[in-house]
């Protein structure tokens with residue numbers, strides 16, 4: 001269970017002083033000293049121990065008291081590489097300045113759920129990470145109590161040291177680490193009262209921040225290995241097409257090119273997992289010495305393509321969703337009361353339809369992976385949100401047993417859900433096997449954007465009935481998506497309306513789609529919260545008061561039993577943002593929109609202020625209230641929330657991925673518009689609800705509501721409601 | 736293939752590459768200086784920003800010939816130890832999320848501040864507008880550039 005390991009693996013460590021605080025981080029994935037590596041060490045005056053004592057899969061303590069904490073989950077920019085080790089360090093009572101954080105490999109013996117997705121790393125890790133730290137602390141205390149021959153109850157810990165007050169003795173963790181490593185891991189362990197936290201809840205700098213600022217090799221694309229070749233793929237130009245024939249005669253003879261091959265990531269008989277989403281299983285791969293040479297050779301390929309299914313277009317997508325919604329053939333997901341009768345009785349009925357296009361993930365670092373496949377072994381290194389699933393796919397597709405597969409995770413230049421689907425890892429492995437060399441597979445931006453696992457296109461029709469007093473008496477949601485409906489039947493305002501119904505419609509497609517940051521919520525929140533704003537206006541009520549009245553109803557006298565939100569916490573963030581934004585006080589020239597949403601177990605409410613400058617909207621300020629329970633790392637949390645807000649505004653306002661005859665019409669940032677500096681809000685102010693509840697998701701929840709806060713503010717500014725994303729088209733029309 | 740003489744971060748190099756190779760790929764593949772990032776390859780995102788004779792330039796869209804006789808600086812050469820005021824400001828403001836765009840942001844900011852020591856907010860936004868951050872760290876970038884301006 002416990003073991004001591006010598007430090008020979010670490011003899012290549014490079015230790016440098018970090019300015020501005022920070023910690024030693026990362027490690028040399030490929031274990032080679034002499035050449036460019038990935039992820040070097042950087043340490044603030046830390047002496048690397050010559051011997052480590054392993055207390056458990058997460059923790060090693062050196063004889064000098066320096067602690068290594070493994071970061072088990074993939075890091076995509078959500079900052080778990082800092083926040084998860086903080087949780088372990090808290091219960092260990094470590095001195096954070098003497099902690100090394102090391103990215104763990106895929107290691108199913110030691111870690112569970114090594115996934116970056118669903119904003120769940122902290123929520124699911126919370127208890128086990130704390131227990132890990134607490135158990136190690138207990139082992140250290142046991143060793144100290146034996147060494148000092150005093151009862152354990154007389155010992156206390158603080159910042160990596162053990163104190164025995166009566167004898168005025170102080171022991172460093174390092175002094176008892178060897179003994180502690182051979183003590184049995186305790187089964188049950190008491191955890192700290194959150195009031196005693198002194199690492200959790202303190203803003204702690206990103207452990208990779210110093211390396212990032214220096215441009216150190218941290219990312220998959222940065223991997224360099226001796227004998228490594230560069231590979232790129234060529235995929236069909238349109239969804240619905242496949243390879244007919246390949247003429248590689250020109251490409252093959254170009255300088256630096258060694259191989260042109262065809263690969264298939266879905267061999268016959270292979271049973272794909274959920275993560276094996278890929279519209280183009282069969283690809284052409286070009287392999288050579290340098291990226292530029294391979295890029296040029298790709299252009300020299302002569303490939304004939306043939307159609308094997310429909311070639312879809314965006315205009316057709318809209319028409320098909322409209323047709324679906326009016327077909328009456330939806331699947332009823334929930335009905336409360338008698339909506340038909342209530343609509344018939346309503347004094348006012350409002351009905352509106354909202355749409356949004358497909359979106360690409362566009363992680364700043366395009367898809368890539370390093371693979372070195374030899375006879376019956378595979379080593380893979382790169383950016384992947386689901387390493388365990390990639391391992392399963394490699395086993396299935398290449399027939400290599402799991403115990404012979406190593407998967408190492410690099411820091412990722414963005415995820416947003418794209419790297420849940422690891423076909424690029426499988427492609428790299430197949431190419432490496434075919435050319436018998438280590439390869440780094442690199443997607444060009446165009447390859448990346450035109451072979452996505454896109455956010456589906458959506459359409460939803462909302463209908464609300466109001467009585468004479470402006471009370472909401474009936475509510476209907478009909479949602480369609482290509483391929484699935486965006487509606488969550490049991491979310492707000494379910495539970496707050498007597499007569500309520502949801503119908504879902506699915507539209508099949510051959511375009512590959514998948515989870516995109518805050519799946520479904522990223523669209524449905526914008527539609528729902530825009531609609532409620534319009535309904536509140538029709539009811540003659542303040543939009544915040546109107547929403548809060550519904551929460552009160554859901555709290556005091558809920559309709560139905562399956563409402564999957566806590567109405568009090570939901571109303572709580574609205575009240576907080578109302579107070580912090582000074583809602584109700586008008587500033588001339590400033591137009592405000594409000595929105596609130598619940599997803600990933602967290603509650604977010606936002607007020608966005610827009611001004612018109614030269615007739616164009618300028619985003620002045622966002623006030624954001626968040627209830628995600630205990631905030632592990634406030635600065636990192638605020639950064640996530642700011643990012644979600646900018647991301648949500650950007651995509652609702654500017655971004656679209658459209659299709660003509662199966663061909664994506666945007667393949668790079670000249671046509672695919674991403675939000676830029678000048679378009680982002682000038683100021684974002686974040687407020688947390690302090691309630692001591694166990695932490696919930698934070699990587700996604702700030703994104704969904706903001707699109708509606710923007711739409712509602714734009715309406716105030718321009719008098720036009722935003723029904724179609726991206727809004728920029730309508731705002732342009734106004735200008 | 737042809738030979739080119741380069742000065743990168745104060746060191747001279749002779750490289751043998753195709754004449755149309757963008758500086759970006761010479762830096763990354765040939766010189767193994769991978770701090771300079773590839774984001775779009777068409778001068779749209781700024782991830783590949785370097786300094787050519789002190790001015791910010793998009794290395795993905797400059798053929799290697801354009802580097803001859805010029806002083807090239809990459810993120811690795813901005814300072815030896817991360818002590819450049821812009822790097823320090825980035826750490827202080829904990830700017831990065833994924834971090835991938837940040838070398839390009841830092842190179843754009845440092846070239847800008849070398850020219851404009853006392854920028855207004857709108858000058859900062861204008862100067863940084865060509866650098867995309869997909870993670871949306873724009874407000875932090877602005878704050879970091881402002882505080883770096885005080886120390887350049």
Ligand code: FES
Nearest residue numbers: 774775776781795
């Ligand atoms: S990679 Fe050069 S600007 Fe995008």
Ligand code: FES
Nearest residue numbers: 833834868869870
């Ligand atoms: S920090 Fe991720 S792209 Fe800027």
